[in-house]
Amino acid sequence: MRVALVSMYTPHHEETGATIRMRRTAELLAEHGHDVVVLCAKWWDGEVIEFAQNGVTYHRVTDSPASGRFASRVPFALREVKPDVIQVTSFPPSCVTAAKAAARFLRVPVVADWWTRDDRGGSRSYRRAAKAPHAVLAPSEMIRTQVRELGASVDATHVVPEPIDMDLVREAGVQERADVVYARDLDEHANVESFLLALAELRDKDWDAVVIGDGTERSNAEQTARDLRIDDRVEFLGELSADEAVPIMKGAHVFAQTATREPFATNLLWALACGCVSLVEYQARSAAHELVEGRERGSLVTSPQELADEIVAARGFDHRTVDEDFARYDSRQVVSQFESVYESEIDDFGFF
Structure with missing residues (x-):
């Protein structure tokens, strides 16, 4: 054709x-x-x-x-x-x-x-x-x-x-670099602050986090992590290819989605396919909730405090590295x- x-x-x-x-x-x-x-x-x-x-x-x-x-x-x-x-x-x-x-x-x-x-x-x-x-x-x-x-x-x-590449998800190795992952272009709609505020609520818990992505708001996000005194536990990795990001997602347990504008949450989809328990902060101009509604290993939240609570609750789920339910993508x-x-x-x- x-x-x-x-x-x-x-x-x-x-x-x-x-x-x-x-x-x-x-x-x-x-x-x-x-x-x-x-x-x-x-x-x-x-x-x-x-x-x-x-x-x-x-x-x-x-x-x-x-x-x-x-x-x-x-x-x-x-x-x-x-x-x-x-x-x-x-x-x-x-x-x-x-x-x-x-x-x-x-x-x-x-x-x-x-x-x-x-x-x-x-x-x-x-x-x-x-x-x-x-x-x-x-x-x-x-x-x-x-x-x-x-x-x-x-x-x-x-x-x-x-789309995503399920062959890559199945065949990639596992890199145990972080417990919690955020991944998106760090632009004006990224809303990384909600993610970082949730992590700050968990200072007394044992966790490590990474932020994957780059953009105009990266420096502000890094400053927010310093202001919240969690910068020693949050690593900003910059933009990564799928080949680089997938092993990190497979090694993590939780993925957090907080962006205010998202026609389709591609990074969230990758994380779900990698078995992450995925938490989505509901936003009126984001379609991310469509990927987790009705799923046991996914939750919708409306505030950083709720996100923090769900990160803790996610420990009740087993760790997975592949979810074949998402092969349809x-x-x-x-x-x-x-x-x-x-x-x-x-x-x-x-x-x-």
């Missing part, structure tokens, strides 16, 4: 949840035998129109990101690549409607991948973008609900989560979900 992914931005322009998901999807589809081309603003050097990386072809639409110019040129670029299906990221929303216009002439379906609503897009544009595609993919039920509130129909929306399973939506939309489009 020839798949065109339309995304003005790539991780080479800016690393966001949406661009990282786009690249991951493109590379997974390519690994599973699909012909994948990403229509984007140019990020490579030289004058070539196309650039190949990790099995994916990147096709220049504009020389730099500019939503108006990019949207106006998307239909012409799509005619050049002649895809069987078009998948477009939801930001900028003008690109979704541009892709839909091109699809009418190409007679192929358009699928929008909706990570979250970017603050740089206008309400009216997002409403048009939610209604335009033949199908909308969301990483979580929370995001699916948001898209439906913008006008997408129930039947047109599908949850396709972020393996990359092979997630790719099949993308393929199922594509095939269904192609069949329906051909019928009508």
Whole structure:
């Protein structure tokens, strides 16, 4: 299948949840035998129109990101690549409607991948973008609900989560570096303070903790640990690859999720697959609770004090290093979900 992914931005322009998901999807589809081309603003050097990386072809639409110019040129670029299906990221929303216009002439379906609503897009544009595609993919039920509130129909929306590599989880070693783990980009939504405040409540207990991740708020988090006088027991490891983080999660007993904004809690999913007892501080703009609701080895909390109490209670659970319940999130399973939506939309489009 020839798949065109339309995304003005790539991780080479800016690393966001949406661009990282786009690249991951493109590379997974390519690994599973699909012909994948990403229509984007140019990020490579030289004058070539196309650039190949990790099995994916990147096709220049504009020389730099500019939503108006990019949207106006998307239909012409799509005619050049002649895809069987078009998948477009939801930001900028003008690109979704541009892709839909091109699809009418190409007679192929358009699928929008909706990570979250970017603050740089206008309400009216997002409403048009939610209604335009033949199908909308969301990483979580929370995001699916948001898209439906913008006008997408129930039947047109599908949850396709972020993937993990279960083979890596099964085969990785165990590194007993910490009892409690926090892992996430340390940006303005990380809310590491709640995690650290909970640990400070447990000064008289025997524990060690690590924080995995880097970002603009790391220095503030490190200062908070010093202010709480727990910096000798909390190690900040910076950004780690999955190969590096998984052994630490397999050696830990508890994973804490406190971020205030999370369309899909990928690091939490890795921890759950690694057998961690996972504790989630409920946040209105986070979908993390969806992964632990109803699970014996997971709890929802609403404050640092409750988080501290649940960390202590987690000692009542046995230590595990793999949880096969989460094999359904393996990359092979997630790719099949993308393929199922594509095939269904192609069949329906051909019928009508």
